[in-house]
Amino acid sequence: xxxxxxxxxxxxxxxxxxxxxxxxxxxxxxxxxxxxxxxxxxxxxxxxxxxxxxxxxxxxxxxxxxxxxxxxxxxxxxxxxxxxxxxxxxxxxxxxxxxxxxxxxxxxxxxxxxxxxxxxxxxxxxxxxxxxxxxxxxxxxxxxxxxxxxxxxxxxxxxxxxxxxxxxxxxxxxxxxxxxxxxxxxxxxxxxxxxxxxxxxxxxxxxxxxxxxxxxxxxxxxxxxxxxxxxxxxxxxxxxxxxxxxxxxxx
Numbered sequence: 001x002x003x004x005x006x007x008x009x010x011x012x013x014x015x016x017x018x019x020x021x022x023x024x025x026x027x028x029x030x031x032x033x034x035x036x037x038x039x040x041x042x043x044x045x046x047x048x049x050x051x052x053x054x055x056x057x058x059x060x061x062x063x064x065x066x067x068x069x070x071x072x073x074x075x076x077x078x079x080x081x082x083x084x085x086x087x088x089x090x091x092x093x094x095x096x097x098x099x100x101x102x103x104x105x106x107x108x109x110x111x112x113x114x115x116x117x118x119x120x121x122x123x124x125x126x127x128x129x130x131x132x133x134x135x136x137x138x139x140x141x142x143x144x145x146x147x148x149x150x151x152x153x154x155x156x157x158x159x160x161x162x163x164x165x166x167x168x169x170x171x172x173x174x175x176x177x178x179x180x181x182x183x184x185x186x187x188x189x190x191x192x193x194x195x196x197x198x199x200x201x202x203x204x205x206x207x208x209x210x211x212x213x214x215x216x217x218x219x220x221x222x223x224x225x226x227x228x229x230x231x232x233x234x235x236x237x238x239x240x241x242x243x244x245x246x247x248x249x250x251x
Contacts, residue, residue, distance in 0.1 A: 002030075002240050003032070003240070004034075004035040004036070004219060005035070005036045005181075005209040005210060005244040005247075006179050006209075007023060008215030008216065009023060009047045009052075011046045011215070017056070019048070023215070026214060026219055030223055032219070034063065035063055036093075036244070036248060037063050038065075039053040039067055039068045039095075040068045040097075043074060050068060050081065050082070050091075054085065058090070064092045065092070067081075067082050067085060067095065068095045069113060070097065079112055079113070082094060086120040086122065092248040093122045093123045093125055093248060094113055094124050095127075095156075096125065096127070097127050098127055098136035099131065099135050099136060100127055101135075103135060104135050104140055105136045105144050106144050114148050114151050121152075122152075123153060123177070123247055125156055126154070127156055128141075128157050128158070128159045128166075129157045129158070129159045129160040129161065138168075138169035141169075142170055145173040145175050145176050146173065151175060154178075154179050156179045156182075157179070157181055157213075158180060158183060160183050163183070163196040166178070171203065177209060177243070177247055179211045180210060180211055181212055181217065182212075183222075184222045184224070194229065198230055198231060201239060205231075205234075205238050206238055207243070208238070208239045210244070
């Protein structure tokens with residue numbers, strides 16, 4: 001069984017319904033049982049706003065939604081909207097686009113997000129790595145995790161390509177989980193990334209979630225990468241779906 005814990009609506013399709021169908025077709029093509037679609041923090045977006053994604057996947061048994069939220073974009077209104085969605089169990093988490101947007105994960109303006117997530121027992125996700133990585137670097141993320149021990153955080157992309165730094169710095173922060181989306185993007189980096197993730201999964205098997213970042217990355221490439229990992233079956237089962245079920249409280 002596979003659950004893809006990091007999906008976006010794909011670009012290059014004429015409307016939201018076509019994007020939804022393309023995503024569902026991709027899951028079916030690759031034998032993926034379910035997934036988590038992450039909405040943008042913008043109120044209008046090619047990958048779907050929170051409102052767009054909620055309307056598209058309302059009542060869907062295959063796809064659950066995570067709401068993007070930003071302190072820079074209609075923050076008070078978005079907080080209230082997310083609170084309503086959480087109360088109705090229409091979303092399973094919140095995402096902060098650190099790096100895409102220029103504020104640190106420790107920014108005091110984000111405190112209401114962390115309080116909301118703690119109250120409803122849902123994770124907060126962060127974009128990490130690549131350009132502008134300082135906003136959710138492992139050092140800064142560690143500071144946040146220690147300060148908010150009752151929150152669950154998902155560190156998307158494992159600070160790619162510096163995955164060794166990510167796992168060394170955050171390995172003992174047990175409220176931080178790792179989503180491996182986008183890590184299979186570059187064939188030249190793949191051997192080192194593979195070895196790094198294999199070691200980390202063996203050390204902390206309950207803290208890794210399979211994700212592809214479909215919409216901008218190849219889901220099949222990430223499935224092939226996951227299948228190539230030299231890990232025991234029990235760890236692979238946790239990685240491919242059981243950890244996602246637990247973190248996102250999926251039935």
